[in-house]
Amino acid sequence: MHQARKKLVKILQAVVDGRRARKSGNLSETQKDMMELLMDVEENGRKLDDEEIIDIILMYLNAGHESSAHATMWATLFLQQHPECLQKAKREQEEIIRGRPSTEKGLIYKEIKQMEYLSKVIDETLRAVTISLFTCREAKTDVSINGYTIPQGWKVLVWFRGVHMDPENYPNPKDFNPSRWEENKHKVGTFFPFGRGTRLCPGSDLAKLEIYTFLHYFLLDYELEPLNPGTAVTYLPHSTPGDNCLAKIKKLSSSSSSYKKV
Numbered sequence: 177m178h179q180a181r182k183k184l185v186k187i188l189q190a191v192v193d194g195r196r197a198r199k200s201g202n203l204s205e206t207q208k209d210m211m212e213l214l215m216d217v218e219e220n221g222r223k224l225d226d227e228e229i230i231d232i233i234l235m236y237l238n239a240g241h242e243s244s245a246h247a248t249m250w251a252t253l254f255l256q257q258h259p260e261c262l263q264k265a266k267r268e269q270e271e272i273i274r275g276r277p278s279t280e281k282g283l284i285y286k287e288i289k290q291m292e293y294l295s296k297v298i299d300e301t302l303r304a305v306t307i308s309l310f311t312c313r314e315a316k317t318d319v320s321i322n323g324y325t326i327p328q329g330w331k332v333l334v335w336f337r338g339v340h341m342d343p344e345n346y347p348n349p350k351d352f353n354p355s356r357w358e359e360n361k362h363k364v365g366t367f368f369p370f371g372r373g374t375r376l377c378p379g380s381d382l383a384k385l386e387i388y389t390f391l392h393y394f395l396l397d398y399e400l401e402p403l404n405p406g407t408a409v410t411y412l413p414h415s416t417p418g419d420n421c422l423a424k425i426k427k428l429s430s431s432s433s434s435y436k437k438v
């Protein structure tokens with residue numbers, strides 16, 4: 177881990193040097209990338225130094241890659257394990273292709289908004305797997321909850337999986353059941369895939385967009401065939417099939433995404 181970090185820091189240092197040499201001062205705000213925007217940040221008259229900028233980029237790389245990849249893997253696997261859900265999700269994607277004007281070349285945001293069933297599949301995946309198991313907070317004042325007092329200054333660990341697996345919130349919580357979201361009536365405080373409050377995950381919309389996009393194309397054109405079906409799941413740091421989801425990915429002969437409206 178330490179070695180990997182050292183390697184990444186070296187790569188990113190070269191990028192920082194390049195950006196500094198590019199004199200991004202002449203670029204407009206919309207032309208600047210994240211690294212250039214971080215270089216502009218000023219707090220109490222002080223700019224971030226290279227080490228801080230690299231640290232933030234590394235955090236985003238880590239927070240933004242593993243979690244979305246895991247959620248996508250689980251959604252694909254759950255669908256493979258539940259053929260009736262897979263068919264429903266696939267039909268929805270085929271419907272979208274059928275309604276697509278011939279002038280349109282690929283998936284657009286408006287179509288993602290139409291994916292009602294897939295949105296349930298994604299929410300159910302995020303609930304059932306709970307990619308980020310917990311978060312931490314510090315009590316700024318004494319807080320009283322359900323007859324317990326959390327004294328000021330105490331650190332609290334919020335265990336999201338406990339909430340997502342509570343049968344009071346979700347009957348038969350271990351079942352993968354996208355239909356439980358049908359009435360869209362989950363109670364406040366029962367669904368925290370991306371945390372809550374001012375530290376809510378800033379990548380939640382991007383993550384969901386990535387998952388929708390992957391599933392759209394995958395459902396239309398591919399099929400997953402796990403090599404070791406039924407492998408036991410390991411739980412820390414992320415829930416993962418014990419064999420790391422070894423699988424064959426087959427391209428379907430009747431590739432639906434190339435379906436043309438007639």
Ligand code: HEM
Pocket residue numbers: 235236239240241243244247307308310311312368369370371372373374375376377378379380382383
């Ligand atoms: C399925 C994918 C993802 C899940 C389940 C997830 C989940 C979470 C959770 C639970 C938190 C803690 C929030 C809190 O304490 O209230 C968090 C924080 C964070 N996430 Fe994500 N995340 C995902 C994708 C991403 C992506 C794609 C990015 C960036 C591109 C990202 C960047 C971050 C960052 C920077 C934080 C720290 C925010 C802060 O402390 O202010 N995440 N995420």
